[in-house]
Amino acid sequence: GKKAEDAPPVNLGWDSHSAVDTIPDSLVREGDGPDGNYPMRSKFEKMCREAQFKITKAIEEIDGEAVFREDAWTRDNGGGGMSRVMSGGKVFEKAGVNLSVVYGSMPQEALQAATERGVDRAKGMAPGERVPFFACGLSSVMHPKNPHCPTMHFNYRYFETDGGVWWFGGGTDITPSYVNEDDLKHFHGTYKEVCDKHDPGYYKEFKEWADRYFVIQHRNETRGLGGIFFDDQNNKDPEQHFNFSQECVNSVVKAYGPIIEKHKDDPFTQKEKEWQLMRRGRYVEFNLVYDRGTVFGLKTGGRIESILMSLPETARWEYNVIPEEGSPEAEFIDACKNPREWV
Amino acid sequence: GKKAEDAPPVNLGWDSHSAVDTIPDSLVREGDGPDGNYPMRSKFEKMCREAQFKITKAIEEIDGEAVFREDAWTRDNGGGGMSRVMSGGKVFEKAGVNLSVVYGSMPQEALQAATERGVDRAKGMAPGERVPFFACGLSSVMHPKNPHCPTMHFNYRYFETDGGVWWFGGGTDITPSYVNEDDLKHFHGTYKEVCDKHDPGYYKEFKEWADRYFVIQHRNETRGLGGIFFDDQNNKDPEQHFNFSQECVNSVVKAYGPIIEKHKDDPFTQKEKEWQLMRRGRYVEFNLVYDRGTVFGLKTGGRIESILMSLPETARWEYNVIPEEGSPEAEFIDACKNPREWV
Numbered sequence: 001g002k003k004a005e006d007a008p009p010v011n012l013g014w015d016s017h018s019a020v021d022t023i024p025d026s027l028v029r030e031g032d033g034p035d036g037n038y039p040m041r042s043k044f045e046k047m048c049r050e051a052q053f054k055i056t057k058a059i060e061e062i063d064g065e066a067v068f069r070e071d072a073w074t075r076d077n078g079g080g081g082m083s084r085v086m087s088g089g090k091v092f093e094k095a096g097v098n099l100s101v102v103y104g105s106m107p108q109e110a111l112q113a114a115t116e117r118g119v120d121r122a123k124g125m126a127p128g129e130r131v132p133f134f135a136c137g138l139s140s141v142m143h144p145k146n147p148h149c150p151t152m153h154f155n156y157r158y159f160e161t162d163g164g165v166w167w168f169g170g171g172t173d174i175t176p177s178y179v180n181e182d183d184l185k186h187f188h189g190t191y192k193e194v195c196d197k198h199d200p201g202y203y204k205e206f207k208e209w210a211d212r213y214f215v216i217q218h219r220n221e222t223r224g225l226g227g228i229f230f231d232d233q234n235n236k237d238p239e240q241h242f243n244f245s246q247e248c249v250n251s252v253v254k255a256y257g258p259i260i261e262k263h264k265d266d267p268f269t270q271k272e273k274e275w276q277l278m279r280r281g282r283y284v285e286f287n288l289v290y291d292r293g294t295v296f297g298l299k300t301g302g303r304i305e306s307i308l309m310s311l312p313e314t315a316r317w318e319y320n321v322i323p324e325e326g327s328p329e330a331e332f333i334d335a336c337k338n339p340r341e342w343v
Numbered sequence: 344g345k346k347a348e349d350a351p352p353v354n355l356g357w358d359s360h361s362a363v364d365t366i367p368d369s370l371v372r373e374g375d376g377p378d379g380n381y382p383m384r385s386k387f388e389k390m391c392r393e394a395q396f397k398i399t400k401a402i403e404e405i406d407g408e409a410v411f412r413e414d415a416w417t418r419d420n421g422g423g424g425m426s427r428v429m430s431g432g433k434v435f436e437k438a439g440v441n442l443s444v445v446y447g448s449m450p451q452e453a454l455q456a457a458t459e460r461g462v463d464r465a466k467g468m469a470p471g472e473r474v475p476f477f478a479c480g481l482s483s484v485m486h487p488k489n490p491h492c493p494t495m496h497f498n499y500r501y502f503e504t505d506g507g508v509w510w511f512g513g514g515t516d517i518t519p520s521y522v523n524e525d526d527l528k529h530f531h532g533t534y535k536e537v538c539d540k541h542d543p544g545y546y547k548e549f550k551e552w553a554d555r556y557f558v559i560q561h562r563n564e565t566r567g568l569g570g571i572f573f574d575d576q577n578n579k580d581p582e583q584h585f586n587f588s589q590e591c592v593n594s595v596v597k598a599y600g601p602i603i604e605k606h607k608d609d610p611f612t613q614k615e616k617e618w619q620l621m622r623r624g625r626y627v628e629f630n631l632v633y634d635r636g637t638v639f640g641l642k643t644g645g646r647i648e649s650i651l652m653s654l655p656e657t658a659r660w661e662y663n664v665i666p667e668e669g670s671p672e673a674e675f676i677d678a679c680k681n682p683r684e685w686v
Contacts, residue, residue, distance in 0.1 A: 071663070085662045094662070218641040281654070288631040289641065298561040298632065311624070311660040318656060319428045319437070320414070320648040 017303045020080070023072035027080045027101035028136070037166060040238055041134060044158040045101055047242070048138035049082075051249040052097050056084045058253040059142065062260055065090040068097070073303060078103035083306045087313065091149070091264045095142040096309035105130040106300065134160040137170075138249065139293060141310040142256070147276035148266040150176035150183065151224070151283065152256045153310070155293060156245045168241040169231035172252055173210050174259075175224025175283060177276040178328050179335050181342070183259045184225055188342040190255035191228050191248070198244040206230045211339040216286045221336035223286040275329055277316035284315050360646045363423070366415035370423045370444035371479070380509060383581055384477060387501040388444055390585070391481035392425075394592040395440050399427045401596040402485065405603055408433035411440070416646060421446035426649045430656065434492070434607045438485040439652035448473040449643065477503040480513075481592065482636060484653040485599070490619035491609040493519035493526065494567070494626065495599045496653070498636060499588045511584040512574035515595055516553050517602075518567025518626060520619040521671050522678050524685070526602045527568055531685040533598035534571050534591070541587040549573045554682040559629050564679035566629040618672055620659035627658050 028041045056068045066089030074080035081100040086092055107130055137157030144151070156170035174187050188207070195202035210229035214222050228248070233241050287294045287310055297307035323329035371384045399411045409432030417423035424443040429435055450473055480500030487494070499513035517530050531550070538545035553572035557565050571591070576584050630637045630653055640650035666672035 069662075087662055094660075096662070218647050277657075281658075284627060284658075285631060285651075288628060304561050305663040308628075308660060309662055313660060314620075315624075315627075315658050315660075316656060317437075317651060317654040317658075319412075319430055319439070319652055 017073040017075060017080075020072050020074055023080065023082050024074070027074070027078075029078055029103070037160060037164075037238070040158065040166070040242065041136060041160070043242065044245075045099075045136050047246050047249065048099050048136060048156070051246075051252075052082070052084060052099050052138055054250075055140065055252055056086075056097050058257060059086065059092065059095055062257060062264070063089040063091045063095075066092065068095075071306075075102070081303065081306065083303075083309060085309055089145075091144055091146070091260060093143045093145045094309075094313040095140075096306075097138065097140040098306045098309060100135070100137050100139070100302075100306070102133075102135045104135075104300070105132040107131070132162045139310075140252075143280070143312045144260055144264065146264055146266055147177050147268050147272040148180070148263040149260050150174045150187075150256075151280075151312070152252070154249070154252050156249050158242075158245075166234060166238065167231070168233040168238075168245055170245055170248060171206065171210055171213075171227060171229035172248060172255065173214060173224060173227030173229065174256070175279070177272070177279045177332065179225070179331050180263075183262075184342040186258060187227065187255050190251055192343050194244075194247050194251050195228065197247070198240070202230075202244075203228070214286065215290070216282060217290065219282070219285070221282075221333065222339060223283060223336075225335055225342075226339060274316060274318075277314055278318060278321060279332075280312040280315040281317045284311055287311060360416040360418060360423075363415050363417055366423070366425050367417070370417070370421075372421055372446070380503060380507075380581070383501065383509070383585065384479060384503070386585065387588075388442075388479050390589050390592065391442050391479060391499070394589075394595075395425070395427060395442050395481055397593075398483065398595055399429075399440050401600060402429065402435065402438055405600060405607070406432040406434045406438075409435065411438075414649075418445070424646065424649065426646075426652060428652055432488075434487055434489070434603065436486045436488045437652075437656040438483075439649075440481065440483040441649045441652060443478070443480050443482070443645075443649070445476070445478045447478075447643070448475040450474070475505050482653075483595075486623070486655045487603055487607065489607055489609055490520050490611050490615040491523070491606040492603050493517045493530075493599075494623075494655070495595075497592070497595055499592050501585075501588075509577060509581065510574070511576040511581075511588055513588055513591060514549065514553055514556075514570060514572035515591060515598065516557060516567060516570030516572065517599070518622070520615070520622045520675065522568070522674050523606075526605075527685040529601060530570065530598050533594055535686050537587075537590050537594050538571065540590070541583070545573075545587075546571070557629065558633070559625060560633065562625070562628075564625075564676065565682060566626060566679075568678055568685075569682060617659060617661075620657055621661060621664060622675075623655040623658040624660045627654055630654060 026042060026045060028038070028045050060067055063086065066086045068084040068086045070082060070084050072080065072082040079101040081098060083096060083098045085096040087094045089095070135157060137155060139155035141153045142151060152172070152174050154170070154172035158166070158168055160166045172191060176183065192203040195206060206228035207226060210226045211222060213229045214224060214226065216223055294307055294310065323333060369385060369388060371381070371388050403410055406429065409429045411427040411429045413425060413427050415423065415425040422444040424441060426439060426441045428439040430437045432438070478500060480498060482498035484496045485494060495515070495517050497513070497515035501509070501511055503509045515534060519526065535546040538549060549571035550569060553569045554565060556572045557567060557569065559566055637650055637653065666676060
């Protein structure tokens with residue numbers, strides 16, 4: 001795939017975020033030109049907002065102590081967003097779910113950061129021509145405290161560029177510090193079931209896509225133990241893609257919640273905690289160097305605190321740590337270097 | 344200046360590092376083609392190796408407990424290096440000094456990551472033509488434990504590309520968590536004195552260069568409180584540039600050591616420690632997203648553990664922290680947003 005970092009830094013001119021006390025009912029502008037698929041924009045936004053509410057509520061229940069803090073903002077030239085962030089919980093060190101609605105225009109080169117097929121999409125455009133776009137998405141990272149509780153990330157988005165071009169992208173993936181086959185069977189199994197209902201080819205394709213995408217290239221290992229990832233989906237009726245995205249978002253709690261319930265009170269050693277913090281260091285490496293959404297956001301004037309909400313509260317880098325052969329830590333690295341089938 | 348991340352990932356084919364027990368007397372190959380300035384290559388390497396020894400010895404004395412661990416390696420197609428890393432010291436959480444000697448060839452685009460004038464240097468080359476290069480450098484980061492002790496970084500390097508092109512680059516800069524005017528006067532003052540001996544314009548030029556270079560662009564703040572930074576230096580006799588680089592390297596301990604001695608036992612609060620860890624998070628953001636050496640190394644198959652030695656052992660990201668007006672933390676951010684004159 002294309003690398004996000006190939007794209008030069010750009011400023012889309014929407015780096016002005018005004019905090020608002022109450023978020024408008026919709027951040028989508030009605031009747032926005034002949035090219036916009038206004039109904040899908042609104043529908044996708046509504047789906048994201050409902051999911052944001054449901055997922056944060058479920059996470060608060062699992063945590064039992066902390067609540068999500070809400071920050072909403074609008075942008076000068078349209079759109080806006082709402083971050084819901086929890087920190088210092090009983091179970092979760094840091095968890096966030098961000099809604100984002102963006103109207104902007106980007107240089108053609110930035111398309112590479114927006115989509116794997118950026119170059120194709122720029123065909124036929126005049127040199128220097130900017131690409132107006134609309135994007136709506138919900139993204140989330142949850143970092144639990146217990147080293148036996150995996151970190152989870154999801155992102156679902158709907159994109160449009162000029163000329164009636166649209167596509168769906170997204171995925172949910174899991175980043176434990178240790179291999180627990182039952183947990184991984186449950187997580188991958190949940191998403192396999194969702195995939196299978198919509199397309200018999202989806203799970204295989206999107207599971208492999210996640211294994212390819214979430215790679216820390218300079219270490220030749222994956223960030224975590226995968227899940228599903230897809231982009232540029234526009235070969236079916238938009239409603240079908242929407243239904244699939246919706247079911248994926250709505251399966252986050254089912255896929256992730258039971259794993260946290262199961263392990264949140266697991267005993268752990270100082271060594272296991274430090275290993276978890278080192279894996280979080282890897283998480284930071286992936287997100288700052290390779291993650292398409294992060295790099296796109298940093299280079300296009302997104303709201304920094306919302307983008308970097310994905311980083312763990314604590315991370316650790318020790319020099320040249322090589323886990324002992326046969327140890328659970330070595331087993332984990334092996335699974336990161338050689339992606340496995342879990343279901 | 345050019346952004347390192349504009350360059351596409353490349354593999355120079357020297358990502359094969361063989362650990363060696365004893366490093367050869369020199370990693371520079373003798374009589375390496377008609378274009379190479381063999382004497383300067385050797386001279387610069389020798390200077391780096393002596394400085395590595397002296398600086399690590401001085402840091403061990405300041406720490407009083409921990410010692411540097413040494414890893415040496417050679418590369419299949421020439422060159423090699425030696426990392427000296429200390430961790431878990433009494434004073435230093437993590438400190439490293441890396442010697443690196445590299446023979447390679449890079450795509451023209453990678454020149455952008457190697458030097459600010461990369462594009463100029465590629466003029467007249469055939470499309471797709473690779474650029475053979477030689478690089479020798481010493482780089483270092485020291486992260487002390489006490490939040491009143493600043494982190495320090497330096498890097499001095501000598502580069503050659505085909506056709507007799509050569510240049511010197513480098514710098515030393517300081518990243519405290521709080522503003523301490525006396526410390527900054529001492530640090531900047533030491534380097535001003537060095538600069539003034541070699542060129543009356545150097546300090547102003549290279550201090551401003553550091554303020555421009557060490558910027559976390561997505562936050563519009565500097566990583567730390569500057570120092571000196573220079574690149575592409577080739578407008579004088581090579582010996583003059585060498586002498587300047589040598590005196591800069593040899594002034595590291597004089598500029599930095601007394602600050603650590605002064606503050607290593609300062610009392611501090613939990614809040615100050617957490618602030619330091621958040622500043623370390625910023626350090627990670629700069630290094631992984633913008634630092635030319637780090638990005639160049641990650642994209643060209645450098646020895647990962649040596650490159651990422653620069654990352655702190657511990658770092659922290661809290662959501663949307665805004666220091667209270669008038670607090671020492673707010674004062675620090677102000678100095679990062681509006682670079683000051685210290686001498």
